[in-house]
Amino acid sequence: MTTTNSQPVRDVIIIGGGAAGLNAALVLARARRSVTVVDARQPRNAPSAAAHGMLGNEGINPLELLDRGRAEAQSYGAEILTATVDAARPDGQGYLVRLHDGRELQAAQLVVATGVRDVLPDIEGLSARWGKDVIHCPYCHGWEIRDQTIGIIATSATSAYQAMLFQQWSQNITLFSNGYEFEAEALDTLAALNIPVIDTPVAAVEITDDAVTGLRLTDGRTFSLQVVGVSSGKRVNLDGLEALGLETYDNPEGTFLRADDTGHTNVAGVWAAGNVMDPEIQISECASQGARVAVTINNELVFSRADAALAAARQAT
Template sequence: MPYDVIIIGGSYAGLSAALPLGRARRRVLVVDAGQRRNRFAAASHGFLGQDGAAPGQIVATARDQLARYATVEMLQGAAIAVAGDEQGFVVQTTGGPVAGARLILASGVTDNLPEVPGLAERWGRHVFHCPYCHGYELNQGPIGVLATGPMSLHHAQMLPDWGATTLFLNGAFEPDAAQLAELDRRGVVVERTPVAGFFSEGADIRLADGRTVPLAGVFTLAQTRITGPLAAELGVDIEDGPLGQCIQVDAMQQTSVAGVFACGDVARLAGSVPLAVASGAMAGVAAHRSLIFTA
Protein backbone atom coordinates (compact mmCIF):
# COMPACT_ATOMS: atom_id res chain seq x y z
CA MET A 1 0.00 0.00 0.00
CA PRO A 2 1.45 3.43 -0.89
CA TYR A 3 2.26 5.88 1.85
CA ASP A 4 0.17 9.00 2.28
CA VAL A 5 3.30 11.13 2.51
CA ILE A 6 6.96 10.45 1.82
CA ILE A 7 9.36 12.85 3.53
CA ILE A 8 12.83 13.14 2.04
CA GLY A 9 15.18 14.10 4.86
CA GLY A 10 15.14 13.11 8.52
CA SER A 11 16.67 16.13 10.21
CA TYR A 12 14.81 18.86 12.10
CA ALA A 13 12.42 19.94 9.33
CA GLY A 14 11.63 16.45 8.09
CA LEU A 15 10.97 15.02 11.54
CA SER A 16 8.86 18.05 12.43
CA ALA A 17 6.78 17.47 9.28
CA ALA A 18 6.21 13.86 10.26
CA LEU A 19 4.74 14.70 13.66
CA PRO A 20 1.39 16.29 12.67
CA LEU A 21 0.96 13.64 9.98
CA GLY A 22 1.56 10.84 12.48
CA ARG A 23 -0.87 12.44 14.88
CA ALA A 24 -3.41 12.49 12.05
CA ARG A 25 -2.80 8.71 11.74
CA ARG A 26 -1.52 9.04 8.19
CA ARG A 27 1.00 6.56 6.80
CA VAL A 28 4.30 8.39 6.63
CA LEU A 29 7.77 7.33 5.49
CA VAL A 30 10.82 9.42 6.40
CA VAL A 31 13.81 8.70 4.16
CA ASP A 32 16.95 9.81 5.97
CA ALA A 33 20.51 9.82 4.61
CA GLY A 34 21.79 10.91 8.04
CA GLN A 35 23.68 14.06 6.96
CA ARG A 36 22.47 16.88 9.19
CA ARG A 37 23.83 20.25 8.12
CA ASN A 38 24.92 21.16 11.67
CA ARG A 39 26.57 17.79 12.40
CA PHE A 40 29.93 19.54 12.87
CA ALA A 41 28.70 21.61 15.84
CA ALA A 42 28.90 20.32 19.41
CA ALA A 43 25.83 22.26 20.54
CA SER A 44 22.73 23.84 19.01
CA HIS A 45 21.50 27.20 20.28
CA GLY A 46 18.41 29.36 19.88
CA PHE A 47 15.78 26.58 19.90
CA LEU A 48 13.44 27.17 22.84
CA GLY A 49 13.53 24.21 25.24
CA GLN A 50 16.62 22.73 23.59
CA ASP A 51 19.09 25.62 23.88
CA GLY A 52 22.61 24.19 24.22
CA ALA A 53 21.62 20.60 23.44
CA ALA A 54 23.80 18.47 21.18
CA PRO A 55 22.37 18.38 17.63
CA GLY A 56 22.38 14.59 17.56
CA GLN A 57 20.51 14.46 20.87
CA ILE A 58 17.74 16.72 19.54
CA VAL A 59 17.27 14.38 16.58
CA ALA A 60 17.42 11.27 18.79
CA THR A 61 14.73 12.67 21.08
CA ALA A 62 12.53 13.52 18.09
CA ARG A 63 12.96 10.03 16.66
CA ASP A 64 12.05 8.45 20.00
CA GLN A 65 8.90 10.54 20.17
CA LEU A 66 7.91 9.74 16.57
CA ALA A 67 8.39 6.03 17.28
CA ARG A 68 5.26 6.19 19.44
CA TYR A 69 3.17 6.73 16.32
CA ALA A 70 2.55 3.41 14.61
CA THR A 71 1.93 4.93 11.18
CA VAL A 72 5.32 6.71 10.98
CA GLU A 73 8.21 4.70 9.53
CA MET A 74 11.89 5.49 9.06
CA LEU A 75 14.06 4.35 6.16
CA GLN A 76 17.81 4.84 6.52
CA GLY A 77 19.13 5.62 3.07
CA ALA A 78 19.25 8.17 0.27
CA ALA A 79 16.57 9.12 -2.25
CA ILE A 80 18.20 8.89 -5.68
CA ALA A 81 15.36 9.41 -8.20
CA VAL A 82 11.66 10.29 -8.39
CA ALA A 83 8.83 10.08 -10.89
CA GLY A 84 5.13 10.90 -10.83
CA ASP A 85 2.68 13.72 -10.22
CA GLU A 86 -0.15 14.67 -7.86
CA GLN A 87 -1.81 11.34 -8.61
CA GLY A 88 1.14 9.60 -6.97
CA PHE A 89 4.92 9.56 -6.70
CA VAL A 90 7.49 6.76 -6.81
CA VAL A 91 10.82 7.47 -5.12
CA GLN A 92 13.81 5.30 -5.82
CA THR A 93 15.90 4.93 -2.67
CA THR A 94 19.04 3.01 -1.85
CA GLY A 95 16.68 0.60 -0.07
CA GLY A 96 14.39 0.16 -3.07
CA PRO A 97 11.35 1.95 -4.56
CA VAL A 98 8.62 3.47 -2.38
CA ALA A 99 5.33 5.07 -3.43
CA GLY A 100 3.35 7.89 -1.88
CA ALA A 101 0.50 10.29 -2.59
CA ARG A 102 2.44 13.38 -1.46
CA LEU A 103 6.10 14.39 -1.15
CA ILE A 104 7.81 16.67 1.33
CA LEU A 105 11.34 17.70 0.39
CA ALA A 106 13.41 18.30 3.53
CA SER A 107 16.78 17.16 2.24
CA GLY A 108 18.57 20.37 3.20
CA VAL A 109 21.50 22.03 1.50
CA THR A 110 25.21 21.34 1.23
CA ASP A 111 27.66 24.07 2.22
CA ASN A 112 30.47 24.84 -0.22
CA LEU A 113 33.05 26.41 2.09
CA PRO A 114 35.64 29.04 1.13
CA GLU A 115 38.92 27.42 0.11
CA VAL A 116 41.05 28.77 2.94
CA PRO A 117 43.62 26.44 4.56
CA GLY A 118 42.34 25.10 7.87
CA LEU A 119 38.81 26.45 7.53
CA ALA A 120 37.00 23.18 6.80
CA GLU A 121 38.55 21.51 9.85
CA ARG A 122 37.20 24.32 12.05
CA TRP A 123 33.70 24.50 10.55
CA GLY A 124 31.11 24.30 13.33
CA ARG A 125 33.77 24.56 16.07
CA HIS A 126 35.62 27.84 15.48
CA VAL A 127 34.16 28.98 12.14
CA PHE A 128 30.40 29.54 11.88
CA HIS A 129 27.70 31.09 9.70
CA CYS A 130 24.96 32.08 12.18
CA PRO A 131 25.60 34.72 14.88
CA TYR A 132 22.38 33.85 16.69
CA CYS A 133 23.46 30.21 16.92
CA HIS A 134 27.08 30.69 18.03
CA GLY A 135 27.84 34.33 18.75
CA TYR A 136 26.94 34.39 22.46
CA GLU A 137 29.36 31.59 23.36
CA LEU A 138 32.32 33.69 22.13
CA ASN A 139 31.89 35.77 25.31
CA GLN A 140 32.36 39.12 23.54
CA GLY A 141 35.85 38.15 22.38
CA PRO A 142 37.30 39.42 19.08
CA ILE A 143 35.40 38.18 16.03
CA GLY A 144 36.46 37.85 12.41
CA VAL A 145 34.22 37.91 9.34
CA LEU A 146 35.80 36.22 6.34
CA ALA A 147 34.26 37.83 3.27
CA THR A 148 33.01 35.69 0.40
CA GLY A 149 31.15 38.46 -1.45
CA PRO A 150 29.05 41.61 -0.96
CA MET A 151 26.63 39.83 1.41
CA SER A 152 29.48 39.64 3.93
CA LEU A 153 28.98 43.36 4.51
CA HIS A 154 25.65 42.59 6.20
CA HIS A 155 27.34 39.84 8.23
CA ALA A 156 30.01 42.26 9.44
CA GLN A 157 27.46 44.92 10.37
CA MET A 158 25.57 42.43 12.56
CA LEU A 159 28.44 40.92 14.49
CA PRO A 160 29.66 43.82 16.66
CA ASP A 161 26.74 43.04 18.99
CA TRP A 162 28.66 39.86 19.89
CA GLY A 163 32.23 41.22 19.97
CA ALA A 164 34.76 43.58 18.40
CA THR A 165 34.66 42.70 14.70
CA THR A 166 37.23 42.65 11.91
CA LEU A 167 36.11 42.19 8.30
CA PHE A 168 38.73 40.30 6.28
CA LEU A 169 37.98 41.26 2.67
CA ASN A 170 40.34 38.62 1.27
CA GLY A 171 39.83 39.96 -2.25
CA ALA A 172 36.14 38.96 -2.26
CA PHE A 173 34.82 42.51 -2.78
CA GLU A 174 35.67 46.13 -2.06
CA PRO A 175 33.21 48.24 -0.04
CA ASP A 176 32.32 51.64 -1.49
CA ALA A 177 32.53 54.86 0.49
CA ALA A 178 29.00 54.59 1.88
CA GLN A 179 29.55 51.00 2.95
CA LEU A 180 32.84 51.88 4.61
CA ALA A 181 31.04 54.60 6.52
CA GLU A 182 28.45 52.09 7.75
CA LEU A 183 31.16 49.69 8.85
CA ASP A 184 32.92 52.51 10.68
CA ARG A 185 29.64 53.47 12.37
CA ARG A 186 29.42 49.90 13.71
CA GLY A 187 33.08 49.94 14.79
CA VAL A 188 34.12 47.26 12.29
CA VAL A 189 37.82 47.16 11.37
CA VAL A 190 38.46 46.44 7.67
CA GLU A 191 41.47 44.25 6.83
CA ARG A 192 42.52 44.13 3.17
CA THR A 193 45.61 41.92 3.45
CA PRO A 194 44.78 38.46 2.04
CA VAL A 195 44.19 35.60 4.46
CA ALA A 196 46.81 32.84 4.37
CA GLY A 197 44.79 30.46 6.54
CA PHE A 198 44.17 29.14 10.05
CA PHE A 199 47.25 27.78 11.73
CA SER A 200 46.50 27.71 15.48
CA GLU A 201 44.28 25.25 17.33
CA GLY A 202 41.53 27.85 17.49
CA ALA A 203 40.19 30.63 15.29
CA ASP A 204 43.30 32.79 14.90
CA ILE A 205 43.86 33.93 11.31
CA ARG A 206 47.27 34.32 9.71
CA LEU A 207 47.60 36.94 6.99
CA ALA A 208 49.72 36.80 3.85
CA ASP A 209 52.18 39.33 5.32
CA GLY A 210 52.89 37.02 8.26
CA ARG A 211 50.74 38.77 10.87
CA THR A 212 48.51 36.67 13.09
CA VAL A 213 45.16 38.07 14.26
CA PRO A 214 43.90 36.47 17.53
CA LEU A 215 40.17 35.73 17.35
CA ALA A 216 37.56 34.04 19.52
CA GLY A 217 35.64 32.93 16.42
CA VAL A 218 35.16 33.54 12.72
CA PHE A 219 31.97 33.85 10.69
CA THR A 220 31.67 33.31 6.96
CA LEU A 221 28.93 32.80 4.38
CA ALA A 222 29.17 29.54 2.48
CA GLN A 223 27.62 29.03 -0.92
CA THR A 224 24.91 26.37 -0.79
CA ARG A 225 23.48 23.83 -3.20
CA ILE A 226 20.35 21.73 -2.84
CA THR A 227 21.21 18.26 -1.56
CA GLY A 228 20.10 15.40 -3.78
CA PRO A 229 18.58 15.22 -7.28
CA LEU A 230 14.85 15.17 -6.50
CA ALA A 231 14.10 18.90 -6.68
CA ALA A 232 15.61 19.15 -10.16
CA GLU A 233 13.89 15.97 -11.36
CA LEU A 234 10.50 17.17 -10.13
CA GLY A 235 11.00 20.54 -11.82
CA VAL A 236 10.07 22.67 -8.80
CA ASP A 237 10.87 26.37 -9.10
CA ILE A 238 14.30 27.10 -7.64
CA GLU A 239 15.56 30.52 -6.62
CA ASP A 240 19.22 31.36 -7.23
CA GLY A 241 20.21 33.78 -4.50
CA PRO A 242 23.52 35.44 -3.65
CA LEU A 243 24.37 32.57 -1.29
CA GLY A 244 23.05 29.69 -3.37
CA GLN A 245 19.85 27.88 -4.19
CA CYS A 246 16.56 27.29 -2.43
CA ILE A 247 13.21 25.88 -3.49
CA GLN A 248 10.47 28.48 -3.85
CA VAL A 249 7.43 27.81 -1.65
CA ASP A 250 4.30 29.66 -0.61
CA ALA A 251 3.12 30.36 2.95
CA MET A 252 1.97 26.73 3.25
CA GLN A 253 5.35 25.35 2.06
CA GLN A 254 3.75 24.27 -1.24
CA THR A 255 6.18 24.21 -4.17
CA SER A 256 5.34 25.03 -7.77
CA VAL A 257 4.57 21.34 -8.37
CA ALA A 258 1.21 20.08 -7.10
CA GLY A 259 1.54 17.51 -4.33
CA VAL A 260 5.12 18.48 -3.50
CA PHE A 261 6.01 20.52 -0.41
CA ALA A 262 9.40 21.67 0.84
CA CYS A 263 10.69 22.81 4.23
CA GLY A 264 13.83 23.54 6.19
CA ASP A 265 17.03 24.97 4.77
CA VAL A 266 16.18 23.67 1.29
CA ALA A 267 13.25 26.10 1.20
CA ARG A 268 14.68 29.27 2.73
CA LEU A 269 17.76 31.43 2.18
CA ALA A 270 18.74 31.49 5.86
CA GLY A 271 18.70 28.45 8.08
CA SER A 272 18.40 27.66 11.78
CA VAL A 273 16.96 24.80 13.82
CA PRO A 274 13.86 26.67 15.11
CA LEU A 275 13.02 28.00 11.64
CA ALA A 276 13.46 24.53 10.16
CA VAL A 277 11.16 22.99 12.78
CA ALA A 278 8.50 25.66 12.19
CA SER A 279 8.51 25.21 8.41
CA GLY A 280 8.43 21.43 8.82
CA ALA A 281 5.34 21.61 11.02
CA MET A 282 3.63 23.79 8.41
CA ALA A 283 4.59 21.43 5.58
CA GLY A 284 3.21 18.44 7.47
CA VAL A 285 -0.10 20.17 8.15
CA ALA A 286 -0.35 21.44 4.57
CA ALA A 287 0.39 18.01 3.09
CA HIS A 288 -2.30 16.49 5.31
CA ARG A 289 -4.88 19.08 4.27
CA SER A 290 -4.06 18.52 0.60
CA LEU A 291 -5.06 14.88 1.04
CA ILE A 292 -8.46 15.95 2.37
CA PHE A 293 -9.44 19.04 0.43
CA THR A 294 -9.22 18.71 -3.34
CA ALA A 295 -9.61 21.56 -5.80
Protein backbone atom coordinates in the same frame (compact mmCIF):
# COMPACT_ATOMS: atom_id res chain seq x y z
CA MET B 1 -1.97 2.38 3.48
CA THR B 2 -3.17 0.80 0.20
CA THR B 3 -1.23 -1.38 -2.22
CA THR B 4 -0.54 -1.09 -5.94
CA ASN B 5 1.34 -3.88 -7.77
CA SER B 6 2.32 -5.37 -4.38
CA GLN B 7 3.87 -2.06 -3.39
CA PRO B 8 2.46 -0.26 -0.32
CA VAL B 9 1.31 3.25 -1.18
CA ARG B 10 1.93 5.67 1.65
CA ASP B 11 0.09 8.89 2.14
CA VAL B 12 3.35 10.84 2.34
CA ILE B 13 7.07 10.25 1.83
CA ILE B 14 9.31 12.83 3.45
CA ILE B 15 12.79 13.14 1.98
CA GLY B 16 15.07 14.50 4.68
CA GLY B 17 15.03 13.89 8.41
CA GLY B 18 16.08 17.18 9.94
CA ALA B 19 13.90 19.37 12.14
CA ALA B 20 11.48 20.21 9.31
CA GLY B 21 11.11 16.66 8.01
CA LEU B 22 10.77 15.02 11.41
CA ASN B 23 8.25 17.53 12.71
CA ALA B 24 6.21 17.06 9.54
CA ALA B 25 6.36 13.30 10.12
CA LEU B 26 5.29 13.71 13.74
CA VAL B 27 2.24 15.80 12.87
CA LEU B 28 1.22 13.58 9.97
CA ALA B 29 1.63 10.38 11.99
CA ARG B 30 -0.50 11.86 14.77
CA ALA B 31 -3.08 12.60 12.07
CA ARG B 32 -3.11 8.84 11.35
CA ARG B 33 -1.37 9.26 8.02
CA SER B 34 0.97 6.57 6.71
CA VAL B 35 4.30 8.37 6.43
CA THR B 36 7.87 7.34 5.65
CA VAL B 37 10.93 9.50 6.24
CA VAL B 38 13.98 8.83 4.08
CA ASP B 39 17.02 10.29 5.80
CA ALA B 40 20.72 10.05 4.97
CA ARG B 41 21.61 11.00 8.57
CA GLN B 42 24.13 13.62 7.51
CA PRO B 43 22.73 16.75 9.19
CA ARG B 44 24.26 20.06 8.30
CA ASN B 45 24.66 21.06 11.95
CA ALA B 46 26.44 17.86 13.02
CA PRO B 47 29.75 19.70 13.73
CA SER B 48 28.05 21.96 16.28
CA ALA B 49 28.07 20.97 19.94
CA ALA B 50 24.76 22.64 20.73
CA ALA B 51 21.62 24.06 19.16
CA HIS B 52 20.31 27.35 20.51
CA GLY B 53 17.08 29.32 20.44
CA MET B 54 15.03 26.15 20.96
CA LEU B 55 12.50 26.79 23.72
CA GLY B 56 12.61 23.88 26.15
CA ASN B 57 15.67 22.43 24.44
CA GLU B 58 18.16 25.28 24.75
CA GLY B 59 21.73 24.07 24.25
CA ILE B 60 20.77 20.54 23.23
CA ASN B 61 23.22 18.64 21.05
CA PRO B 62 21.82 18.69 17.48
CA LEU B 63 22.23 14.94 17.06
CA GLU B 64 20.41 14.28 20.33
CA LEU B 65 17.59 16.55 19.18
CA LEU B 66 17.21 14.51 15.99
CA ASP B 67 17.33 11.23 17.90
CA ARG B 68 14.49 12.48 20.09
CA GLY B 69 12.54 13.59 17.05
CA ARG B 70 12.91 10.23 15.33
CA ALA B 71 11.74 8.39 18.43
CA GLU B 72 8.73 10.70 18.84
CA ALA B 73 7.64 10.30 15.21
CA GLN B 74 8.13 6.53 15.35
CA SER B 75 6.05 6.31 18.52
CA TYR B 76 3.02 7.33 16.43
CA GLY B 77 3.79 4.89 13.64
CA ALA B 78 6.01 6.89 11.28
CA GLU B 79 8.52 4.78 9.37
CA ILE B 80 12.07 6.15 9.24
CA LEU B 81 14.57 4.71 6.77
CA THR B 82 18.29 5.47 6.78
CA ALA B 83 18.89 5.81 3.06
CA THR B 84 19.55 8.18 0.19
CA VAL B 85 17.30 8.77 -2.81
CA ASP B 86 18.63 7.76 -6.21
CA ALA B 87 15.57 8.95 -8.13
CA ALA B 88 12.05 10.24 -7.67
CA ARG B 89 9.44 10.66 -10.38
CA PRO B 90 5.70 10.99 -10.93
CA ASP B 91 3.91 7.64 -10.96
CA GLY B 92 0.21 7.58 -11.81
CA GLN B 93 -1.55 9.84 -9.35
CA GLY B 94 1.40 9.80 -6.94
CA TYR B 95 5.16 9.44 -6.85
CA LEU B 96 7.73 6.68 -6.97
CA VAL B 97 10.95 7.04 -4.96
CA ARG B 98 13.88 4.70 -5.61
CA LEU B 99 16.47 4.37 -2.85
CA HIS B 100 20.20 3.75 -3.19
CA ASP B 101 19.77 0.06 -2.36
CA GLY B 102 17.18 -0.49 -5.07
CA ARG B 103 14.08 -0.37 -2.87
CA GLU B 104 11.13 1.51 -4.35
CA LEU B 105 8.53 3.42 -2.35
CA GLN B 106 5.25 4.89 -3.52
CA ALA B 107 3.29 7.77 -2.03
CA ALA B 108 0.47 10.11 -2.90
CA GLN B 109 2.46 13.13 -1.69
CA LEU B 110 6.14 14.05 -1.29
CA VAL B 111 7.74 16.48 1.14
CA VAL B 112 11.22 17.68 0.24
CA ALA B 113 13.02 18.64 3.44
CA THR B 114 16.57 17.90 2.33
CA GLY B 115 18.08 21.18 3.51
CA VAL B 116 21.23 22.69 2.07
CA ARG B 117 24.94 22.02 2.24
CA ASP B 118 27.51 24.66 3.13
CA VAL B 119 30.23 25.62 0.67
CA LEU B 120 33.20 27.25 2.42
CA PRO B 121 36.00 29.33 0.91
CA ASP B 122 39.09 27.29 0.07
CA ILE B 123 41.21 28.53 2.97
CA GLU B 124 43.56 26.21 4.84
CA GLY B 125 42.19 25.20 8.24
CA LEU B 126 38.76 26.79 7.76
CA SER B 127 36.66 23.66 7.30
CA ALA B 128 38.43 21.85 10.15
CA ARG B 129 36.96 24.28 12.69
CA TRP B 130 33.56 24.73 11.03
CA GLY B 131 30.75 24.75 13.58
CA LYS B 132 33.19 25.15 16.46
CA ASP B 133 35.12 28.44 16.39
CA VAL B 134 34.53 29.05 12.67
CA ILE B 135 30.89 30.12 12.56
CA HIS B 136 28.41 31.89 10.32
CA CYS B 137 25.46 32.87 12.53
CA PRO B 138 25.70 35.05 15.64
CA TYR B 139 22.16 34.08 16.62
CA CYS B 140 23.32 30.46 16.73
CA HIS B 141 26.69 31.03 18.42
CA GLY B 142 26.92 34.67 19.48
CA TRP B 143 26.43 34.22 23.22
CA GLU B 144 29.13 31.55 23.33
CA ILE B 145 31.71 33.81 21.60
CA ARG B 146 30.71 37.07 23.31
CA ASP B 147 33.54 39.56 23.91
CA GLN B 148 36.07 37.39 22.10
CA THR B 149 38.33 38.62 19.30
CA ILE B 150 36.56 37.84 16.02
CA GLY B 151 37.77 38.02 12.43
CA ILE B 152 35.14 38.12 9.68
CA ILE B 153 36.34 36.69 6.37
CA ALA B 154 34.38 38.23 3.52
CA THR B 155 32.70 35.97 0.99
CA SER B 156 30.72 38.74 -0.73
CA ALA B 157 30.13 42.47 -0.51
CA THR B 158 27.41 41.81 2.08
CA SER B 159 30.03 40.55 4.55
CA ALA B 160 30.41 44.18 5.65
CA TYR B 161 26.97 43.90 7.22
CA GLN B 162 27.86 40.57 8.80
CA ALA B 163 30.73 42.34 10.60
CA MET B 164 28.31 45.00 11.84
CA LEU B 165 25.93 42.31 13.09
CA PHE B 166 28.64 40.43 14.99
CA GLN B 167 29.53 43.63 16.83
CA GLN B 168 26.39 43.18 18.93
CA TRP B 169 28.20 40.30 20.65
CA SER B 170 31.76 41.65 20.67
CA GLN B 171 33.48 44.97 20.10
CA ASN B 172 36.65 43.17 18.97
CA ILE B 173 35.76 42.77 15.29
CA THR B 174 38.06 42.92 12.26
CA LEU B 175 36.81 42.45 8.70
CA PHE B 176 39.13 40.77 6.19
CA SER B 177 37.92 41.78 2.72
CA ASN B 178 39.67 38.82 1.06
CA GLY B 179 39.44 40.35 -2.39
CA TYR B 180 35.89 41.71 -2.19
CA GLU B 181 35.09 45.39 -2.59
CA PHE B 182 32.56 47.18 -0.42
CA GLU B 183 30.38 50.17 -1.20
CA ALA B 184 31.55 53.52 0.09
CA GLU B 185 28.64 53.82 2.51
CA ALA B 186 29.41 50.40 3.98
CA LEU B 187 33.07 51.37 4.44
CA ASP B 188 32.05 54.66 6.08
CA THR B 189 29.73 52.79 8.43
CA LEU B 190 32.44 50.29 9.35
CA ALA B 191 34.82 53.16 10.09
CA ALA B 192 32.20 54.89 12.22
CA LEU B 193 31.76 51.66 14.20
CA ASN B 194 35.54 51.30 14.61
CA ILE B 195 35.63 48.04 12.66
CA PRO B 196 38.96 47.88 10.79
CA VAL B 197 39.12 46.41 7.28
CA ILE B 198 42.17 44.41 6.18
CA ASP B 199 42.54 44.12 2.41
CA THR B 200 45.29 41.48 2.22
CA PRO B 201 43.82 38.05 1.35
CA VAL B 202 43.64 35.32 3.98
CA ALA B 203 45.92 32.32 3.42
CA ALA B 204 45.11 30.13 6.41
CA VAL B 205 43.38 29.76 9.74
CA GLU B 206 45.94 29.27 12.50
CA ILE B 207 45.02 26.43 14.88
CA THR B 208 46.79 25.66 18.16
CA ASP B 209 45.75 23.00 20.68
CA ASP B 210 42.43 22.37 18.93
CA ALA B 211 41.42 26.03 18.85
CA VAL B 212 41.58 28.92 16.41
CA THR B 213 44.35 31.33 17.36
CA GLY B 214 44.65 33.58 14.33
CA LEU B 215 44.52 34.23 10.61
CA ARG B 216 47.63 34.11 8.43
CA LEU B 217 47.58 36.44 5.44
CA THR B 218 49.21 35.95 2.06
CA ASP B 219 51.89 38.52 2.92
CA GLY B 220 52.97 36.45 5.94
CA ARG B 221 51.35 38.58 8.63
CA THR B 222 49.31 36.84 11.34
CA PHE B 223 46.41 38.41 13.20
CA SER B 224 45.67 36.88 16.60
CA LEU B 225 42.00 36.10 17.22
CA GLN B 226 39.75 33.51 18.81
CA VAL B 227 36.82 33.17 16.42
CA VAL B 228 36.33 33.33 12.66
CA GLY B 229 33.02 34.44 11.18
CA VAL B 230 32.32 33.53 7.57
CA SER B 231 29.21 33.26 5.43
CA SER B 232 29.15 29.94 3.62
CA GLY B 233 27.73 29.52 0.18
CA LYS B 234 24.72 27.22 0.22
CA ARG B 235 23.62 24.58 -2.26
CA VAL B 236 20.24 22.93 -2.11
CA ASN B 237 20.23 19.13 -1.77
CA LEU B 238 18.15 17.97 -4.72
CA ASP B 239 20.25 15.04 -5.94
CA GLY B 240 18.00 12.38 -7.44
CA LEU B 241 14.99 14.66 -7.62
CA GLU B 242 15.67 16.13 -11.05
CA ALA B 243 12.83 14.24 -12.75
CA LEU B 244 10.27 15.98 -10.55
CA GLY B 245 10.83 19.26 -12.41
CA LEU B 246 10.99 21.38 -9.27
CA GLU B 247 11.56 25.09 -9.69
CA THR B 248 14.53 26.70 -7.93
CA TYR B 249 15.70 30.27 -7.45
CA ASP B 250 19.04 31.94 -6.80
CA ASN B 251 19.95 34.60 -4.27
CA PRO B 252 23.35 35.87 -3.04
CA GLU B 253 23.63 32.88 -0.69
CA GLY B 254 23.03 30.13 -3.23
CA THR B 255 20.31 28.11 -4.95
CA PHE B 256 17.08 27.07 -3.25
CA LEU B 257 13.76 25.37 -3.89
CA ARG B 258 10.89 27.70 -4.73
CA ALA B 259 7.72 27.23 -2.70
CA ASP B 260 4.96 29.39 -1.28
CA ASP B 261 4.36 30.09 2.41
CA THR B 262 2.36 26.88 2.83
CA GLY B 263 5.07 24.72 1.24
CA HIS B 264 3.44 24.20 -2.16
CA THR B 265 6.05 23.83 -4.93
CA ASN B 266 5.35 24.25 -8.64
CA VAL B 267 4.57 20.50 -8.81
CA ALA B 268 1.21 19.36 -7.46
CA GLY B 269 1.64 16.96 -4.57
CA VAL B 270 5.25 17.92 -3.91
CA TRP B 271 5.95 20.13 -0.91
CA ALA B 272 8.99 21.86 0.57
CA ALA B 273 9.90 22.63 4.16
CA GLY B 274 12.90 24.03 6.00
CA ASN B 275 16.22 25.35 4.73
CA VAL B 276 15.74 23.74 1.32
CA MET B 277 13.47 26.70 0.54
CA ASP B 278 14.77 29.35 2.96
CA PRO B 279 18.42 29.41 4.13
CA GLU B 280 17.78 32.02 6.82
CA ILE B 281 15.42 30.16 9.12
CA GLN B 282 16.78 28.47 12.24
CA ILE B 283 16.03 25.03 13.68
CA SER B 284 12.95 26.16 15.60
CA GLU B 285 11.54 27.80 12.48
CA CYS B 286 12.30 24.73 10.37
CA ALA B 287 10.39 22.57 12.85
CA SER B 288 7.48 25.01 12.87
CA GLN B 289 7.40 25.11 9.09
CA GLY B 290 7.43 21.31 8.91
CA ALA B 291 4.41 21.21 11.20
CA ARG B 292 2.57 23.82 9.15
CA VAL B 293 3.22 21.95 5.90
CA ALA B 294 2.00 18.72 7.50
CA VAL B 295 -1.24 20.34 8.65
CA THR B 296 -1.83 21.78 5.18
CA ILE B 297 -1.20 18.40 3.53
CA ASN B 298 -3.60 16.63 5.87
CA ASN B 299 -6.26 19.31 5.42
CA GLU B 300 -6.04 19.06 1.64
CA LEU B 301 -6.26 15.27 1.73
CA VAL B 302 -9.26 15.39 4.08
CA PHE B 303 -11.23 17.87 2.00
CA SER B 304 -10.24 16.25 -1.29
CA ARG B 305 -11.72 13.00 0.02
CA ALA B 306 -14.82 14.86 1.19
CA ASP B 307 -15.27 16.49 -2.22
CA ALA B 308 -14.89 13.13 -3.96
CA ALA B 309 -17.43 11.53 -1.63
CA LEU B 310 -19.92 14.33 -2.25
CA ALA B 311 -19.45 14.11 -6.02
CA ALA B 312 -19.95 10.34 -5.93
CA ALA B 313 -23.07 10.67 -3.79
CA ARG B 314 -24.59 13.23 -6.10
CA GLN B 315 -23.80 11.10 -9.14
CA ALA B 316 -25.49 8.11 -7.53
CA THR B 317 -28.76 10.01 -6.96
